[in-house]
Amino acid sequence: DAGVTQSPTHLIKTRGQQVTLRCSPISGHKSVSWYQQVLGQGPQFIFQYYEKEERGRGNFPDRFSARQFPNYSSELNVNALLLGDSALYLCASSPTPQGTGYGYTFGSGTRLTVV
């Protein structure tokens, strides 16, 4: 079974540019969440989508946006990149938003470097 797949694995962008990160959840999982992890810290919640609707939003600026498609895959967009956006971006999928009993399965992430 394919796990959570994310693309690209690595990305280098210049300040001010825009970036789109992609995530395909485990087959059958309808919930996708996005997290940002900077070095030395735990992942920080950005968004959760379930059944194509936004169900949660973390404390991130409006430069961050996301959407979920009918096949439950998801994209995270970040506009007007800042140096501080450099991080590992993780996508997690779960059968339900609560992850009860199953937890969340993470993809291997996209490492974004803003220069």
Added chain:
Amino acid sequence: RKEVEQDPGPFNVPEGATVAFNCTYSNSASQSFFWYRQDCRKEPKLLMSVYSSGNEDGRFTAQLNRASQYISLLIRDSKLSDSATYLCVVYTGGGNKLTFGTGTQLKVEL
């Protein structure tokens, strides 16, 4: 106060030792609780869910005390391969989000 607090460590222990990690959370409405393991520059992987009745998976035992808002993880007979960062994770329904602690680093040595 952070929503989920953990001692960052590092915990340096000899092989075969028993080690315990603690975690506290601030939101009493939190619904689900997990321990994740993260190896250097890799994604977090679910170690175990945590239930009020306590649960065990081989050498790992997790406990949840809702009254004290406290979660623990006990690792018995530590192996070199247990060296990693252990993340305490709490799901809060109101925001539909997972909140992670900063992680506790474990180093198991010969």
